[in-house]
Amino acid sequence: MSSSVIGEAITRIDGRLKVTGGAKYAADYPIEKLAYGVAVPSTIANGKIARIDSAKAEGMPGVLAVFHHGNFDKLYHPAGAFEELSRPGESRPPFEDEKVYYYGQFVALVVADTFQQAQDAAANVRVTYDEKAPLVLLNQAPPSSITAANKYSRGDADSAFQKAPVQLDATYTTPTETHNPMEMHATIAVWNKDKVTLYEASQGVVNHRNVMSEMLGIPLENIEVISKFIGSGFGGKLFPWPHSLLAAVAARKVGRPVKVSVPRTLMFTTVGHRPATQQRMRLGATQDGKLVSSGMTSFSTHPWSMITWRTARRCHRCSMTAPITPRSNIWRILMLVHPRRCAVPEELLHSSLLNPLWMSWRLS
């Protein structure tokens, strides 16, 4: 094989299957006696469920069950160690208690013979809440504590910055961003005695199986996770989300296979996102483009801000802090591909009149 792949059109192995409908996504598997689960999302971002009135929904045509924190099976918190390949998207089991942590959190699940029946009944589940003021904005509560763990420095970045002939001191904000691939999240759970098969929109079937084992409390060998195609994921399908557990438990309880799909509206609230960030950059450089000082203070709507340090930390003299923000009432965060790291050096280039490629090389 000596031919170059650069510049050549390459046929994707699964391309034809995907565009002709031949590729089966998780929600596409034809399963006999399939029942449909439609989740009821919370309409508040912080507080407690006061009451769930499911009487009307339970009496509607085709409805098999309405599940919520009052009648769901016990689930377990996972160990959650990344290295052990057991990482959930959300470590709190669904329907664990009456607490609401974010808007769009699943608070009930209607299971019915058809999708339409389940959807209709879900719209008729009445949930009332004791609501508390939510924390949802980046600057709503000022970041406070700085500990050794969220601080890093090397050399004297401050005085190097003061002496630098080219200086950039700028604050950047980025908004919340969601993955939202074409194929929405979905799970079909099929039990055969004490073994369960999960047809899953997953970018990591092994991790998915491991998490399900821990959270359902059943042996690894009793779980099979099938994900032959995904309609992209962008990282949003790396880790299991609560709908997968809802499908598994609901299927066990109603004694039929159950499909739970995440509708597009809930793709913005229940299956991970990249949090909003604020980053103050202080960069000092020489006229010929050598970076002599790099400083950064960053925080986000989640305490995971240190990830933004990765590029800036490469400078010999650097000073980084990531003040801890209070936990916000925004749904769970998750990594999203395409890191944004280039904006600041580009602005520095405008000040120092350098070739961008050369600058990148010097940063590296």
Next chain:
Amino acid sequence: MEAFQFSQVNTVNSALEAVRSQTETKFVAGGTTLIDLMKLNVETPKRIVDINSLPLSQIESTADGGLKIGAMVRNSDLAHDPTVQQRYPVLSEALLSGASPQLRNMATTGGNLLQRTRCYYFRDTAYPCNKREPGSGCPAIDGFHRIHAILGTSDHCIATHPSDMAVAMMALEAVVHIQGANGERGVPLNDFYLLPGSTPNRENVLVSGDLITYVILPPVANGARSHYLKLRDRASYEFALASAAVVVSLSGNRIQRARIALGGVGTKPWRSIEAEHALEGRETNEHTFQAAAEAALKGAKPRHDNAFKVELAKRCLTRALSNVTQSA
């Protein structure tokens, strides 16, 4: 979505008959607003009358050189009509800037006039909304309102009218023809829409039993130029943050006549007589355009998240005027 009865009609009379003394009944044409809102449980009509078979799909020139547009003319057909493209480019441009090709293939002239707001709170039944449930309150006023209106607002509602087509028609001084229980009437588009005031649930002068049958565009003056400019968060399939429909007649480099309407900033498609006064009789230059923009936005009431719209709308209007007066 709630269960509903469905019927189809073939004539205007049978359509009127189908809704006579019926409450909670809606006509459906393209369905691009109504069906969406039914899926969200925002609209819950008990009966739906399908008017897609009504013979109202003609675009005809009128005796005086104007244009008669049937209520069922699809947005795509209207946008690509040679007469519209030639005589009313502002309308064609506005239509093609709206929605997506698939939606434009469905959406109709009459339906688009009745397009509902994209206010997040209106479209989410978990929230109160004075437009949806009069008297329940307006969470937008103290909530997120980046897309909301800065002109024509009230203490009860700040929802933006989302249509592009209606903004162009406002600048073209269109007249809406309505068939109702008491016969036919024509209403100038500027009078057709109501300001929210204390009754944001009432968006226009239609009453139960009314059907829009066609829209009349008056003839354009010889040599008149027109243009629609739309500014938005992305280049397609997005609603206007600010837009401007401009129709001007020039004499040399002096503006004889101007008709100005703004979109994306008003609780209704926003005709600006003030901007027109600031333009007519003046020379075409940046100073004149800026004065018109200042006049158009003089009454703006921006809020925390939508304050940027004041400047954006001004720049939109000056750019639209600059474009239309420069083009040959």
